[in-house]
Amino acid sequence: MSDxxxxxxxxxxxxxxxxLQDTGFRLPGxxxxxxxxxxxxxxxRRQSGQAVAPIEIDHLYPAADAARSDVLxxxxxxxxxxxxxxxxxxxxxxxxxxxxDRFVLRFQLMLPGLFTCRKLGDGFAVIVNSLHFAxxxxxxxxxxLDQLTTVWRIVRxxxxxxxxxxxxxxxxxxxxxxxxxxxxxTILSDLLADPSDE
Amino acid sequence: MSKAxxxxxxxxxxxxxxxxxxxxxxxxxxxxxxxxxxxVYAIKEWKAGPLDHYAYVHDKLAxxxxxxxxxxxxxxxxxxxxxxxxxxxxxxxxxxxLDATAEPETGRDYRSRDEENADRYRLALASLIVxxxxxxxxxxxxxxxxxxxxxxxxxKIGKDGLFDLKPQKCxxxxxxxxxxxxxxxxxxxxxxxxxxxxTSAREEDRKRRRVLKQLINTPKKxxxxxxxxxxxxxxxAFFCPADAVVLTTNIxxxxxxxxxxxxxxxxx
Numbered sequence: 001m002s003d004x005x006x007x008x009x010x011x012x013x014x015x016x017x018x019x020l021q022d023t024g025f026r027l028p029g030x031x032x033x034x035x036x037x038x039x040x041x042x043x044x045r046r047q048s049g050q051a052v053a054p055i056e057i058d059h060l061y062p063a064a065d066a067a068r069s070d071v072l073x074x075x076x077x078x079x080x081x082x083x084x085x086x087x088x089x090x091x092x093x094x095x096x097x098x099x100x101d102r103f104v105l106r107f108q109l110m111l112p113g114l115f116t117c118r119k120l121g122d123g124f125a126v127i128v129n130s131l132h133f134a135x136x137x138x139x140x141x142x143x144x145l146d147q148l149t150t151v152w153r154i155v156r157x158x159x160x161x162x163x164x165x166x167x168x169x170x171x172x173x174x175x176x177x178x179x180x181x182x183x184x185x186t187i188l189s190d191l192l193a194d195p196s197d198e
Numbered sequence: 199m200s201k202a203x204x205x206x207x208x209x210x211x212x213x214x215x216x217x218x219x220x221x222x223x224x225x226x227x228x229x230x231x232x233x234x235x236x237x238v239y240a241i242k243e244w245k246a247g248p249l250d251h252y253a254y255v256h257d258k259l260a261x262x263x264x265x266x267x268x269x270x271x272x273x274x275x276x277x278x279x280x281x282x283x284x285x286x287x288x289x290x291x292x293x294x295x296l297d298a299t300a301e302p303e304t305g306r307d308y309r310s311r312d313e314e315n316a317d318r319y320r321l322a323l324a325s326l327i328v329x330x331x332x333x334x335x336x337x338x339x340x341x342x343x344x345x346x347x348x349x350x351x352x353x354k355i356g357k358d359g360l361f362d363l364k365p366q367k368c369x370x371x372x373x374x375x376x377x378x379x380x381x382x383x384x385x386x387x388x389x390x391x392x393x394x395x396x397t398s399a400r401e402e403d404r405k406r407r408r409v410l411k412q413l414i415n416t417p418k419k420x421x422x423x424x425x426x427x428x429x430x431x432x433x434x435a436f437f438c439p440a441d442a443v444v445l446t447t448n449i450x451x452x453x454x455x456x457x458x459x460x461x462x463x464x465x466x
Binding site for chain 1: 214215216217218220221251252255272314317318319321322323324325326328329332355
């Protein structure tokens with residue numbers, strides 16, 4: 001990893017007390033160079049004054065030859081998934097439901113691979129898992145364009161925030177559910193006895 | 199009758215059994231009434247009972263990291279356990295065990311696939327537990343009869359990966375907030391007590407009769423949180439508004455209690 005300093009857009013006022021900008025934290029497996037040293041905001045401002053465009057996730061976690069972590073694998077799989085869902089949406093918009101569903105099927109087949117990257121965190125895992133059960137509960141029925149767009153958008157957001165917390169992930173899960181995708185394994189309802197079963 | 203007074207079993211079917219016929223039935227039942235009322239007492243019972251059972255299965259999966267072992271364990275706990283050894287669970291357990299004998303061609307061994315399945319259901323349960331909690335006050339048109347001595351706190355997953363559902367009981371150092379209303383109607387308490395068969399061998403019936411007797415005969419004695427919990431089904435009959443029916447899947451227990459005080463209970 002290059003020793004690039006991540007610069008955030010400049011604040012309008014420079015009267016604030018300088019605070020630390022970088023914690024020096026690096027994810028295991030992503031550091032090939034020395035850990036960055038903490039730099040004060042004022043020092044960073046002196047070097048670069050203009051606002052900077054958002055950093056792409058691939059630049060934050062560039063693929064190094066030696067690093068074959070779950071992070072890199074997940075990012076690659078998510079990129080593939082987004083591409084497939086993009087094509088699915090394009091086909092659906094062109095009134096070609098069979099082509100759209102073919103792309104969705106390809107996405108569905110990527111989910112087990114994504115689930116193997118679940119060590120990224122329970123936030124990542126619960127989204128992938130919810131999509132997995134949503135497809136099971138669809139029983140082969142194709143997604144509507146609205147559902148497809150929701151899945152596409154959430155997968156895109158997951159790629160920009162793969163380390164989101166479980167709690168944050170539940171917001172996305174609730175959103176998937178609100179689009180009539182049933183994300184809970186039906187077997188869970190059989191876990192408990194009910195007085196009416198007696 | 200235009201209002202449904204939602205009891206714990208229906209709340210459970212609505213919140214914890216998504217995609218099942220019971221969920222659909224409960225949902226349809228709510229639509230039959232002009233309005234639906236959910237007492238906080240049902241939320242309290244639901245959290246301490248069904249939600250707690252789901253959290254236990256979640257925790258078992260988190261610790262054993264094996265779906266096969268978890269299903270085997272929960273269905274073998276006790277003959278009176280709330281967990282059913284039903285055909286679906288048996289099938290799931292059998293499928294999980296079968297993996298042990300059929301060596302996969304994929305290169306992944308049984309243990310890793312069993313662990314993956316455990317993770318799938320652990321995450322699904324964690325998601326359902328938290329989401330169902332957040333939905334609890336949205337399933338009925340109105341949530342009523344807040345309990346001053348009970349704090350509704352969202353279930354949390356601790357650093358150890360296990361669920362913390364505290365508090366599941368009311369505050370210890372005060373009398374139950376329902377006590378005054380109960381004690382003001384001794385005739386209703388008497389009728390409820392008579393509706394419980396004196397000869398019943400069920401522990402919950404014996405406890406309920408005992409607490410009702412205390413409320414009738416020694417009203418000055420404080421009603422504690424365990425006694426409040428023991429009253430259970432009788433609370434629903436007692437506090438169900440006059441223009442509502444107790445909506446429950448446990449019609450066998452609720453119907454005699456409701457009818458004893460001029461109210462009614464219906465199944466979804």
